[in-house]
Amino acid sequence: xHLPSLNVLIQVTVIxxxxxxxxxxxxxxxxxxxxxxxxINVAHGAFLIFSAYLSYWMFTSYGLDPFxxxxxxxxxxxxxxxxxxxxxLSRVKGDPGLGVLLTFAMALTLEGFMGSLWESxxxxxxxxxxxxxxxxxxxxxxxxxxxWVRVGGLVAATIALAGIYFFLKSSNLGRAIRATIQNRxxxxxxxxxxxxxxxxxxGIGLGTVAAGGALFSLIWTFNSGSHEEWIxxxxxxxxxxxxxxxxxxxxxxxxxxVTESVAAxxxxxxxxPIVFYLILFxxxxxxxxxxxxxxxxxx
Amino acid sequence: MELLRRxxxxxxxxxxxxxxxxxxxxxxxxxxFNVLLFAxxxxxxxxxxxxxxxxxxxxxxxxxxxxxxxxLAANKYGWNPLISxxxxxxxxxxxxxxxxxxxxxxxxxxxxxxxxxMLLIFRLSALNLREITKGAPGLSQPxxxxxxxxxxxxxxxxxxxWLIVALFVSWYIRRSRFGLGLVAxxxxxxxxxxxxxxxxxxxxxxxxxxxxxxxxxxxxxxxFTTHISPVFAFDIIVGVDMILMTMLGGLGTLWGPVLGAFxxxxxxxxxxxxxxxxxxxxxIIGGLMMLVIIFMPKGILxxxxxxMDNRHGPRAAHQGARSMAEMYDAPSGKTTGxxxxxxx
Amino acid sequence: xSEMLRTNGVSRRFGGIQAVRDCSISVQSxxxxxxxxxxxxxxxxxxxxxxxxxxxxxxxxxxEGRKITNLPSSKICHNGLSRTFQITRLFWEMTVLENMIVxxxxxxxxxxxxxxxxxxxxxxxxxxxxxMGLTHLKDEPARKLSFGQQKLLEFAAILxxxxxxxxxxxxxxGVNPTxxxxxxxxxxxxNKEGMTFLVVEHNMGVVMELCDHVIVLDQGTKLAEGSPxxxxxxxxxxxxxxxx
Numbered sequence: 001x002h003l004p005s006l007n008v009l010i011q012v013t014v015i016x017x018x019x020x021x022x023x024x025x026x027x028x029x030x031x032x033x034x035x036x037x038x039x040i041n042v043a044h045g046a047f048l049i050f051s052a053y054l055s056y057w058m059f060t061s062y063g064l065d066p067f068x069x070x071x072x073x074x075x076x077x078x079x080x081x082x083x084x085x086x087x088x089l090s091r092v093k094g095d096p097g098l099g100v101l102l103t104f105a106m107a108l109t110l111e112g113f114m115g116s117l118w119e120s121x122x123x124x125x126x127x128x129x130x131x132x133x134x135x136x137x138x139x140x141x142x143x144x145x146x147x148w149v150r151v152g153g154l155v156a157a158t159i160a161l162a163g164i165y166f167f168l169k170s171s172n173l174g175r176a177i178r179a180t181i182q183n184r185x186x187x188x189x190x191x192x193x194x195x196x197x198x199x200x201x202x203g204i205g206l207g208t209v210a211a212g213g214a215l216f217s218l219i220w221t222f223n224s225g226s227h228e229e230w231i232x233x234x235x236x237x238x239x240x241x242x243x244x245x246x247x248x249x250x251x252x253x254x255x256x257x258v259t260e261s262v263a264a265x266x267x268x269x270x271x272x273p274i275v276f277y278l279i280l281f282x283x284x285x286x287x288x289x290x291x292x293x294x295x296x297x298x299x
Numbered sequence: 300m301e302l303l304r305r306x307x308x309x310x311x312x313x314x315x316x317x318x319x320x321x322x323x324x325x326x327x328x329x330x331x332f333n334v335l336l337f338a339x340x341x342x343x344x345x346x347x348x349x350x351x352x353x354x355x356x357x358x359x360x361x362x363x364x365x366x367x368x369x370x371l372a373a374n375k376y377g378w379n380p381l382i383s384x385x386x387x388x389x390x391x392x393x394x395x396x397x398x399x400x401x402x403x404x405x406x407x408x409x410x411x412x413x414x415x416x417m418l419l420i421f422r423l424s425a426l427n428l429r430e431i432t433k434g435a436p437g438l439s440q441p442x443x444x445x446x447x448x449x450x451x452x453x454x455x456x457x458x459x460x461w462l463i464v465a466l467f468v469s470w471y472i473r474r475s476r477f478g479l480g481l482v483a484x485x486x487x488x489x490x491x492x493x494x495x496x497x498x499x500x501x502x503x504x505x506x507x508x509x510x511x512x513x514x515x516x517x518x519x520x521x522x523f524t525t526h527i528s529p530v531f532a533f534d535i536i537v538g539v540d541m542i543l544m545t546m547l548g549g550l551g552t553l554w555g556p557v558l559g560a561f562x563x564x565x566x567x568x569x570x571x572x573x574x575x576x577x578x579x580x581x582x583i584i585g586g587l588m589m590l591v592i593i594f595m596p597k598g599i600l601x602x603x604x605x606x607m608d609n610r611h612g613p614r615a616a617h618q619g620a621r622s623m624a625e626m627y628d629a630p631s632g633k634t635t636g637x638x639x640x641x642x643x
Numbered sequence: 644x645s646e647m648l649r650t651n652g653v654s655r656r657f658g659g660i661q662a663v664r665d666c667s668i669s670v671q672s673x674x675x676x677x678x679x680x681x682x683x684x685x686x687x688x689x690x691x692x693x694x695x696x697x698x699x700x701x702x703x704x705x706x707e708g709r710k711i712t713n714l715p716s717s718k719i720c721h722n723g724l725s726r727t728f729q730i731t732r733l734f735w736e737m738t739v740l741e742n743m744i745v746x747x748x749x750x751x752x753x754x755x756x757x758x759x760x761x762x763x764x765x766x767x768x769x770x771x772x773x774x775m776g777l778t779h780l781k782d783e784p785a786r787k788l789s790f791g792q793q794k795l796l797e798f799a800a801i802l803x804x805x806x807x808x809x810x811x812x813x814x815x816x817g818v819n820p821t822x823x824x825x826x827x828x829x830x831x832x833x834n835k836e837g838m839t840f841l842v843v844e845h846n847m848g849v850v851m852e853l854c855d856h857v858i859v860l861d862q863g864t865k866l867a868e869g870s871p872x873x874x875x876x877x878x879x880x881x882x883x884x885x886x887x
Contacts, residue, residue, distance in 0.1 A: 099408070100412070104356065106589060109582050109589065112582025232416065274427075285402065
């Protein structure tokens with residue numbers, strides 16, 4: 001462990017915040033799904049990688065920019081989500097551990113298909129703006145150099161999260177979703193069709209992951225096996241954030257982004273990924289309710 | 300039928316003993332070894348996942364720990380893996396008890412997630428503690444001393460013995476008061492605690508026991524393949540295979556995990572052979588797991604048993620309703636045709 | 644008569660709701676105490692606080708003069724305090740006999756790793772099942788029993804732990820008059836054999852006939868206590884029930 005200069009620390013902190021914004025977008029769907037279904041969707045990472053592949057495929061085959069191809073990938077993933085919840089996940093009732101296993105099996109299936117379709121070499125999208133940097137001169141000594149892609153990612157993530165926020169606040173379906181998150185049986189009594197809400201929520205959850213996946217494909221390299229690493233990151237975030245809390249997820253995503261980015265410069269870059277899993281492990285065990293939320297304990 | 304019921308165990312054992320001589324190609328010896336190895340490990344997983352109901356996705360942790368401990372001991376001190384493995388697996392079981400002591404503060408989905416996190420922490424540690432583990436390239440072990448012609452056979456018989464031990468332990472636990480407590484935890488943990496079962500202790504011990512044979516399997520496997528690396532030793536798929544075998548054969552039954560291994564290991568081999576790619580294999584086991592969870596969550600054995608029971612006609616189920624009336628007849632002398640459930 | 648169970652100023656809050664507030668009750672050994680109160684008055688929460696399901700925010704619980712406040716439920720059971728649940732809880736996948744065996748206290752590793760039931764334990768369990776009229780069902784899974792049978796089995800099973808005191812959560816709830824009679828006689832018999840009871844019950848007839856001493860809870864706190872006759876005529880209690 002060694003302490004870098006203050007300038008470097010500021011630089012990595014800002015980058016960490018930018019990254020955290022994208023994390024927030026990726027993990028929001030997971031939070032929504034857990035909130036409504038009380039099932040941890042371990043396949044979320046696989047869906048993320050899948051949508052990243054979709055963006056990659058549309059970029060390489062048709063030259064569609066990932067920021068544009070979202071228009072196609074969001075409906076595709078939305079449909080997958082509705083179908084998965086309606087016809088697969090809803091059949092498992094009772095044991096929540098079984099629900100987790102089922103989504104895990106889904107993740108394996110997706111991984112297998114993606115690996116067969118796209119082989120397992122690492123992919124990433126390189127656009128004209130991939131290596132462009134925004135220099136921001138703070139003082140004469142300190143110039144922040146922000147990668148364009150990450151700034152764009154943060155902006156897109158903010159727009160998407162704000163959209164979700166207003167959707168939940170003001171639409172009928174949004175209100176039904178919030179009611180189901182807070183008290184499922186009460187929502188049912190008040191006439192909310194919980195089955196449909198669940199299916200739609202899963203769809204929306206995967207829709208956000210499609211947006212996240214597009215950004216993801218611009219920033220990181222991925223292959224079909226990457227989902228294990230990423231689902232763990234997203235789980236750490238939502239567990240730290242308190243599982244069913246959207247603001248909690250957002251703040252936890254920023255914390256994790258910064259922690260990871262700082263850990264990478266003060267520890268060896270090999271050791272720093274462990275920080276993520278340690279936070280997940282320790283939160284689950286010593287503060288299961290996370291920063292802001294409910295304990296995930298059933299029964 | 301009755302004859303089969305009585306004699307299938309000795310017949311199966313004889314077949315397993317003769318198998319390497321009936322099928323002499325090395326391929327069959329490797330396959331046989333893998334079947335027995337996974338049968339043993341699934342039996343072990345079943346103690347926690349089946350009897351107790353805590354489904355760990357991170358049991359590969361113990362597989363990897365067993366593999367590394369055995370390989371390190373062989374390289375550093377020249378210990379013969381086949382002798383050291385049962386002892387080193389005990390150390391891993393102790394580690395599991397310690398880990399279980401922390402992890403079993405969680406339950407349900409949180410437990411499943413915690414086990415994944417545990418596995419990832421250990422895998423990353425194995426990758427990064429290069430002074431000990433040599434990092435990503437991994438460790439090699441000295442080759443077995445016997446002639447290559449027989450190279451797989453000793454492994455085969457060795458693991459057969461341990462499979463029998465594992466089955467005995469699993470059977471013994473299920474028959475013991477301890478096992479009854481574990482099943483009580485699976486049924487209703489709060490109630491079990493309330494009637495005096497020290498659930499924390501029971502779960503931790505079960506976790507340790509279920510880690511033991513997995514660690515032993517990892518140790519033997521490391522000698523068998525002679526070269527291990529973190530990615531394969533701490534591979535989540537090894538744990539998934541154990542789960543899938545147990546669930547397919549029959550969760551919480553004695554023979555279910557074994558049946559699952561005998562079906563799935565050859566099937567997996569066949570898939571790999573036919574499609575020649577591990578990715579298709581993943582898609583297939585993932586799909587199969589989904590099918591099992593949705594359509595046959597109890598597994599093959601319990602489904603068959605249930606079917607046989609139904610064929611033998613409805614058992615005393617109906618007596619229940621009648622008996623209540625009998626009970627009232629006895630103490631009060633009244634004849635009430637009623638039964639408690641009508642007032643539910 | 645000595646004191647069997649005592650709570651000293653026990654409180655517990657859930658979110659914004661004060662479920663139990665500064666509640667002190669006492670149960671004499673050898674008595675049958677009743678715990679009554681309107682719905683939501685905190686009776687079941689108090690049960691849960693006494694048996695270690697929840698930790699109290701404040702206050703302590705004493706059993707035979709020893710503090711049991713922070714003990715895990717299983718330890719409390721080992722000390723001789725057992726309970727039933729308002730909604731019957733059994734090990735549904737187990738047989739009736741197995742349900743009877745689980746509560747037997749385990750001492751040491753040897754009994755833990757011994758066979759799951761000893762002859763003399765089976766004999767004892769069968770004796771109790773006989774008393775409940777459940778003998779012929781011993782090998783049935785608990786889930787196949789009728790509602791009333793399940794209730795009796797839950798009661799019988801906790802007796803296997805040899806409790807000094809039993810807390811019953813609505814023993815007469817949802818069962819027919821014949822069964823209520825049977826359960827009441829059972830409680831009286833067991834009480835004569837020396838067992839102490841604390842009974843939550845809505846059926847006032849049962850409370851009045853069974854209990855030596857009645858404690859009334861309202862809004863999480865003790866409103867009144869005394870003999871059944873005193874309680875019946877207490878104006879504060881009537882107010883609480885009828886609503887003011």
